[in-house]
Amino acid sequence: MTSTSRDVARAAGVSVATVSRAFSEAGAVSDSTRRKVLTEARRLGYSPNPAARRLITGRSGNIGIIVPDLANPFFADIIKGVQRRAREGRQAILVADTDEQARLEGDALRSLARQVDGIILASPRSAIEDLPGDLNIPIVLIHRQAPGWWSVTADFAEGVRQALVNLRALGHDHVAYAGGPHLSWSGGMRTESLRTCAAELGVHLYELGSVAPTIDGGLAAADLALATPATALIAYNDVVALGAMRRFGARGVDVPGGMSVVGCDNTMLSQLAVPSLTTVDVPRFEAGEAAVALLDRYLADADAEPIEQVLATALVIRGTTAPPRQT
C-alpha cells in the first residue's frame, strides 16, 4: 500500500542506506543524489515509517502532557503554548486529562511513558512521591517544584502579595481567601504568601479553607466569605472568583461596592465577567513554551542539573476592586 525506503532506493538507483541518509539531514550524501532521492520519494508518496525509525533510534519525536482538566481555560492555554513550541520542533503531542483525580496521574504517566520522549506534568494533584518512580523518562513539572525535578512555575507569592497590598491601599483590612485543591503546590504558595503579607500589613486574613476549583466551589466560597467580616475576597482562580461573583449577586451583595473580588490566572474569563475581574496574571502560553524548551535541554543532556524556571506574575486591576463601602 504505502511505499518503503526500498521502493525509493530502487526507483532512484541507490541503496536504502542512501535514502535514509538523504532524509536525515546530517548524512553524507552528494547534493545531486539527495535531490534525486527526494524527488523519487515525493513521486511515490514516501515518508519514513515512524515506528521503524523509532524502534532503532529509541526516539519517537513525541512529547506528552498531562493536565488536571482540559476544560479549564488555564490548562487549555498551557497546552496551546506547548503545542506551538512543539510544532516548530516537528513534535506531536499526546495529551492526557486526569479529570482532577490524583489517582489517574500515575496511570497517565505510565501509559504515556513508553510512547513519548518526555512528559510535561502540569499542576499535579498527587504528592510527588506517589508518582511512579520507575518509568525512567524525562519529566518537566509545571506549577510544582520538588527537589531533583525540572520545573517551570510562576511567582504566585509575588502575585498575591501585590493583590493584598493593593486591597490594603484601597482600605480593606479584613480579607478572605478561598483556597484550592489540598495538594496544589501553587495553592500552597499563595496561602503562605498571603499569611506573611497579611501579618506584615496588619490585615486580618480569613482563610475559608479549600473549595473545588469550579463555579460551584465559587458559590460556596461566597457564602463562607459573607459569614466573616471580610470586605474583599481573594479566590484561588478566576473560575472560583466568577462563581463567587454570581453568588454575591444572587444574595444582593454589590461587587465591588459591597465586596471586592480578586481572581487568579487572568484567563479570558476574567475579561468576560461583568464587571471585569481584577486578577493576578499568570503566564500560561509562556509556561507551556518554557516547559518544552526545558524538556529539550533535558533530552539533550539527561545528566544535567535540574533547572527550576520561575515566570513573573503581576496584578491586573479591573472592575471588581474598589474601596470598601463606608459604614
Added chain:
Amino acid sequence: MTSTSRDVARAAGVSVATVSRAFSEAGAVSDSTRRKVLTEARRLGYSPNPAARRLITGRSGNIGIIVPDLANPFFADIIKGVQRRAREGRQAILVADTDEQARLEGDALRSLARQVDGIILASPRSAIEDLPGDLNIPIVLIHRQAPGWWSVTADFAEGVRQALVNLRALGHDHVAYAGGPHLSWSGGMRTESLRTCAAELGVHLYELGSVAPTIDGGLAAADLALATPATALIAYNDVVALGAMRRFGARGVDVPGGMSVVGCDNTMLSQLAVPSLTTVDVPRFEAGEAAVALLDRYLADADAEPIEQVLATALVIRGTTAPPRQT
C-alpha cells in the same frame, strides 16, 4: 536499560513467542505458563515495546484529534469526550490545534497520519476538497457532513428553529443573526434553518454577516444588531453572545429588557453570564465519544458504508430572553 521479551522468556523458561502470546489476550497459552510469564514480567518491569509492536502489526493504538482552538471550551469538551472513550480502549490521543487557520489543517492531518490509526477532525475550517486526499487513513468528521465521509454532527437546524419559535412566541418579530466563520458547515446549517423558519413564522430576519467566533466578534455583532430594528439577537455561539451582552451593557441596552440574546453551544460560559444565557444546547462530550465509537467501527471494517450520526439539540431557556419592551 529496559527489559525485553527475550529477558522475560529466559526468566520464565519459555520462548519469546510464548511471552508475546501471554500478553496478547487471544493467544493459546495455558493458564499456568501465562501466570508464570506475567509474574516474571512484572518482576523485571517489562512491558511490550510499542514501536516494535506497531512495526509488525501496523496498529499504533493511538488516535488523533484536530481542533480549531483548544482554548474554546466547546472543543475542550469534545476532546474530553474523546479522551474518556479512548481511555477505555487503552488508546492514547494526539491533539493538534490549528489556531483557527484552515491552512494548518492539512499540515496537521499529514503529520498525524503516520502516527495514529485514525483521525477525528472537528469543525474543519477548510473546504473538504482542500484537505489532502492521499493520506489513506480513516477520518471521522465532527460538525461537518460530506458525501462519502464518516461524521457525527448535531441537529443545529432544529436547535435554532426552537430558538426562533420561542422568540416569536415571546413576541419578537424582528430578529438579528450573527453568523460565524464562512466555511463552518454548522454555521451554514444555522443560517439556512433560520431563513426558512423566519419565512414560515413571518419573522423579519436581519443577517449581520459573519463575525469572528470570539468576544471581539460579539462586540461587533452587538453594534450591528443595534443598527437594525431587531429586538432579539441570535449569536453563532456562546462566546459571541457574551461579547454582545458586554457591548449591549456598555451601550446602555438592558438584556433582556431592551434586547433578548440567544447563544449556541451551552458551554459553561452560558451559566457564568449575568444574567445567565439562553442558548441552544449542543452535545459535546457525546460528540467526542460518538466520534471514537465511529472510528472504531471504521477501523474494524474499512469498507463499510460511511455512517453519518446526528445528535439532538435543544433550546435551553435562561435569563437573557424575555418579551420585547412595549413601545
Added chain:
DNA sequence: CAACTCCACGGAAACGTTTACGTACCGCTT
C-alpha cells in the same frame, strides 16, 4: 493398538528503518 485431532509451545521470518563498517574512487602530496 493404530490413526487421528487438538492443544501448547518453539523456531524463524518479517516489519522498515538506522548505522557501523567496508570499499572504491578521486585528488593531492612527495
Added chain:
DNA sequence: AAGCGGTACGTAAACGTTTCCGTGGAGTTG
C-alpha cells in the same frame, strides 16, 4: 608513481515484537 586522506555510497546487522508453520505429546475414536 606510490602513498594517503577524504568523500560518497553499499552491505548487513540490529532494534523488539508478532505470527506463520512445524512438532511433540496427550487425548479421542474405530
